[in-house]
Amino acid sequence: MEQAQTPPLTVLGIETSCDETAAAVLRLDANGPTVLGEVVASQFDEHRDYGGVVPEIAARAHAEKCDDVVRETLKASGVSLSDVDGFAATTGPGLVGGVMVGMMTAKALSIATGKPFIGVNHLEGHALSPRLSETVDFPYLLLLVSGGHCQFLRVNGLNDYQRLGSTIDDAVGEAFDKSAKVLGLGFPGGPALERAAAEGDETAVKLPRPLLDRPGLDMSFAGLKTAVLRASEAEPLTRERVCDISASFQAAIRDVLVHKTRTAMQMVRRDLPSDAQPAFVIAGGVGANKTLRSALQGLCEEEGFAFAAPPLKWCTDNGAMIAYAGAMRLALGEQSGMDLAARPRWPLDEASAASAPVFGSGKKGAKA
Incomplete structure (x- = not known):
C-alpha cells in the first residue's frame, strides 16, 4: 500500500x-x-x-x-x-x-x-x-534492532507486518547496554562499547554465537551477555582487556545477525519474482552501529538486495x-x-x- x-x-x-x-x-x-x-x-x-x-x-x-x-x-x-x-x-x-x-x-x-x-x-x-530520507517501496525485509526489540519482519505496507523471527530472550540493544555496564563503560552503553571495540581484537576472547546451529530466524542473546560477564571475571579488567571483550562481543552480535539475515533474505526471495530486487532495511538504535551496518551492506551485495537505513539521527x-x-x-x-x-x-x-x-x-x- x-x-x-x-x-x-x-x-x-x-x-x-x-x-x-x-x-x-x-x-x-x-x-x-x-x-x-x-x-x-x-x-x-x-x-x-x-x-x-x-x-x-x-x-x-x-x-x-x-x-x-x-x-x-x-x-x-x-x-x-x-x-x-x-x-x-x-x-x-x-x-x-x-x-x-x-x-x-x-x-x-x-x-x-x-x-x-x-x-x-x-x-x-x-x-x-x-522512508523519511529515501524511496523504499513495499514490501521490504526489515531487521528491527533496538534496546527492547530484535526481530525480522516483512513490511508489506502500513499496518501490514509479518513477523518472521524474533529474539526469544534479550534484545540486542539490551545485551549491548548490560555488557557495557559489566565492563564499566558507562551509559549509554551501546555507543561506549562500540568505541571500545574499535581499539580491541575481536579474536581475543572466545564468545558463543547462539542458535546458529538451529534452522529458522529466532535469536537469543542472554547467553552471550552471560559469557561477557564470565570473561570480565576471568582476568583483570585492564583497558586492553575491556577493548578485546568489547570487540569480541560486537563480532559475535555481527556474526549472528548476518547469518540470520542471510536466512531471512533467502526466505523472502522465494516469494518474489526472479527478476525483482528486494530491499533490506535495518532500523532501530542498534542500526547506528557502524560495524553491523557495514557487514549487512556487504551481505546485501552478495544476496542481491538493495540496502536501506535511516540516517543515524x-x-x-x-x-x-x-x-x-x-x-x-x-x-x-x-x-x-x-x-x-x-x-x-x-x-x-x-x-x-x-x-x-x-x-x-x-x-x-x-x-x-
Missing part, C-alpha cells in the same frame, strides 16, 4: 517511550515526507549514575520537558498550532509512564485545537523510518518517525479516540504474537 493521494498534511509527532523526549513537525505530500523541524531532549545525565534507564525517573523527566520540547519544535519548524492538521504520539510499546506523558500531551493539543489525535505504535515508526528514538506514521494514517482518514490507552507491549504482527508467542524473561510476562 502506497501513500494515499491527499492534500498536504502537517503533523506534529511526539515520542516518549524510553529516555528521549522528542518531537517533530512533518509535512506529507505527493512528493513524500519532509521534516520541517525536530527537537530531541535526552536524559543521559538523569540515568548515568544508575548505568541504565530508571522508569520512574524517565517518566518524571518527560513530564518536565515535553511541553518545552513541543514549543521548541514548533518554533524550529516555523509553524503554529493552527497550521498543524493532526497530533501523533507513541502509544506503546515502551515504559508506560513515559508513553502516557507524550500521549496525553498529544491528546490535550488535539482537544484544544479540535484537530485529530493519532496513536502510533513505536515499532511502526522504526519500521517506516527509512533517525535510528534512535525520534519524533520524525512518529509524525510520519501518524501522517500516513491520517492520509487514509484514520484517527484515534480519546479513550485510547497506553500499551507497554504492542507487537506489530498481532496475529503471530497471538498464535506463536515469543516468551522472554520480563517480570510481567512475555517480553517480545
